[in-house]
Amino acid sequence: MSRLYVVGIGPGKPAGMTLEALEVLESCPVIAGYTVYVDLVKERFPDKRYLTTSMKQEVERCRMALMEAAAGQDTAMVCSGDAGVYGMAGLLMELGAEYPQVEIIVVPGVSAVLSGGAVLGAPVGHDFAVISLSDLLTPWEMIERRLRCASMADLVICLYNPSSRKRKDYLKKACRVVMEQQRPDTVCGYVKQIGRPGQEFGVLTLEELAEFEADMFTTVFIGSSRTKEIGGRMVTPRGYRLEERAR
Amino acid sequence: MSRLYVVGIGPGKPAGMTLEALEVLESCPVIAGYTVYVDLVKERFPDKRYLTTSMKQEVERCRMALMEAAAGQDTAMVCSGDAGVYGMAGLLMELGAEYPQVEIIVVPGVSAVLSGGAVLGAPVGHDFAVISLSDLLTPWEMIERRLRCASMADLVICLYNPSSRKRKDYLKKACRVVMEQQRPDTVCGYVKQIGRPGQEFGVLTLEELAEFEADMFTTVFIGSSRTKEIGGRMVTPRGYRLEERAR
Numbered sequence: 001m002s003r004l005y006v007v008g009i010g011p012g013k014p015a016g017m018t019l020e021a022l023e024v025l026e027s028c029p030v031i032a033g034y035t036v037y038v039d040l041v042k043e044r045f046p047d048k049r050y051l052t053t054s055m056k057q058e059v060e061r062c063r064m065a066l067m068e069a070a071a072g073q074d075t076a077m078v079c080s081g082d083a084g085v086y087g088m089a090g091l092l093m094e095l096g097a098e099y100p101q102v103e104i105i106v107v108p109g110v111s112a113v114l115s116g117g118a119v120l121g122a123p124v125g126h127d128f129a130v131i132s133l134s135d136l137l138t139p140w141e142m143i144e145r146r147l148r149c150a151s152m153a154d155l156v157i158c159l160y161n162p163s164s165r166k167r168k169d170y171l172k173k174a175c176r177v178v179m180e181q182q183r184p185d186t187v188c189g190y191v192k193q194i195g196r197p198g199q200e201f202g203v204l205t206l207e208e209l210a211e212f213e214a215d216m217f218t219t220v221f222i223g224s225s226r227t228k229e230i231g232g233r234m235v236t237p238r239g240y241r242l243e244e245r246a247r
Numbered sequence: 248m249s250r251l252y253v254v255g256i257g258p259g260k261p262a263g264m265t266l267e268a269l270e271v272l273e274s275c276p277v278i279a280g281y282t283v284y285v286d287l288v289k290e291r292f293p294d295k296r297y298l299t300t301s302m303k304q305e306v307e308r309c310r311m312a313l314m315e316a317a318a319g320q321d322t323a324m325v326c327s328g329d330a331g332v333y334g335m336a337g338l339l340m341e342l343g344a345e346y347p348q349v350e351i352i353v354v355p356g357v358s359a360v361l362s363g364g365a366v367l368g369a370p371v372g373h374d375f376a377v378i379s380l381s382d383l384l385t386p387w388e389m390i391e392r393r394l395r396c397a398s399m400a401d402l403v404i405c406l407y408n409p410s411s412r413k414r415k416d417y418l419k420k421a422c423r424v425v426m427e428q429q430r431p432d433t434v435c436g437y438v439k440q441i442g443r444p445g446q447e448f449g450v451l452t453l454e455e456l457a458e459f460e461a462d463m464f465t466t467v468f469i470g471s472s473r474t475k476e477i478g479g480r481m482v483t484p485r486g487y488r489l490e491e492r493a494r
Contacts, residue, residue: 090484106364129402230340
């Protein structure tokens with residue numbers, strides 16, 4: 001039985017990968033993935049066979065990797081961040097039902113909610129929601145409902161895909177939904193190009209975030225009512241009673 | 248200026264750590280943390296000075312590490328999973344305001360929502376919430392409200408701390424709240440002892456989960472209305488329109 005590993009390689013920098021991910025990539029003769037992510041590992045492993053597809057060709061990419069593994073080659077499909085969170089693991093398992101001879105193994109990685117969180121400080125130190133603003137696969141009404149419910153629950157919200165060329169005003173729309181529940185001065189943050197050259201971050205208010213220009217490579221954090229700015233960083237205390245205990 | 252690193256070491260096994268975390272631990276002469284997590288790294292780095300405290304002594308643990316760093320020793324505070332998610336990063340930053348000579352650097356790690364998710368398949372393949380059932384620092388009413396809102400939003404819910412000796416029926420209570428919105432046959436999953444000897448997982452319905460005996464070392468996943476069981480694993484498709492695209 002051959003193996004297809006779905007490997008989260010973490011944020012951009014190679015050191016963001018787990019030792020397990022590194023060992024798996026070392027052990028597989030074939031590495032598949034979206035060209036941009038494959039390029040992040042090519043330098044370290046020049047002697048592999050690489051199978052790449054361009055963006056949005058997820059189904060083709062998965063079938064290609066499944067066929068390769070079915071033909072007997074241990075294959076690793078790389079994903080940025082985690083293998084599961086908006087990654088390829090789910091789609092591979094859906095399509096993998098047609099390839100019973102292939103064992104699919106998921107190797108987790110540090111997703112942007114964690115790597116971006118570390119850059120900002122500790123925005124997700126307590127309960128949180130992760131919501132994608134991409135309406136490519138999800139109707140906007142559902143996204144808006146999720147934002148509304150998450151802010152009613154006073155959860156910290158981490159937004160993936162906050163913007164793209166076709167959805168320039170989505171972040172503003174999202175902030176307005178959250179502002180129905182949360183104060184305009186709620187502490188928020190953003191990180192651009194996490195772990196890559198040109199990394200940038202900032203802490204700002206919800207009101208300011210609504211006017212902020214995010215791009216495809218930005219991860220956004222909207223605080224809960226308890227989130228604070230401490231020395232330019234974004235911190236959500238671990239519990240509602242922590243102040244008393246910390247005294 | 249000396250440095251205090253807060254390092255997420257991932258799930259139990261050493262290979263679950265990132266290369267960055269490993270490099271940081273190598274570089275610091277002092278390693279601090281809760282004894283159980285410190286023991287996970289001691290074997291690899293026998294020649295460090297170790298500062299440990301028992302469970303629930305978070306404030307003491309943080310002060311100890313801050314004082315060590317303030318005295319000029321680069322120090323690493325280890326956390327299981329991620330450094331931020333219910334970890335020490337936030338508390339260190341709150342207390343760290345009193346130690347301006349110490350630079351606090353957060354090194355993220357694979358939290359249980361990702362490492363447990365990988366074991367189950369791809370439960371958090373789409374929007375999700377992470378909620379702790381521990382009412383040590385959060386009133387139960389707030390926890391219940393968050394569960395209710397998250398299920399109204401049809402988010403996948405990952406539960407941390409689903410049980411303890413004093414809170415044996417909390418998982419059942421949580422499942423009942425979710426069942427106000429979600430069907431009793433909603434696909435759920437659990438993972439015990441992620442990445443450690445004795446790791447165990449299972450996929451079951453929400454109704455069955457309400458009767459399930461979790462322990463302190465269990466992470467629980469409650470699916471959204473779209474979550475499926477595929478070959479004994481738990482998969483949440485990446486989008487609401489994915490079926491059409493996958494054809």
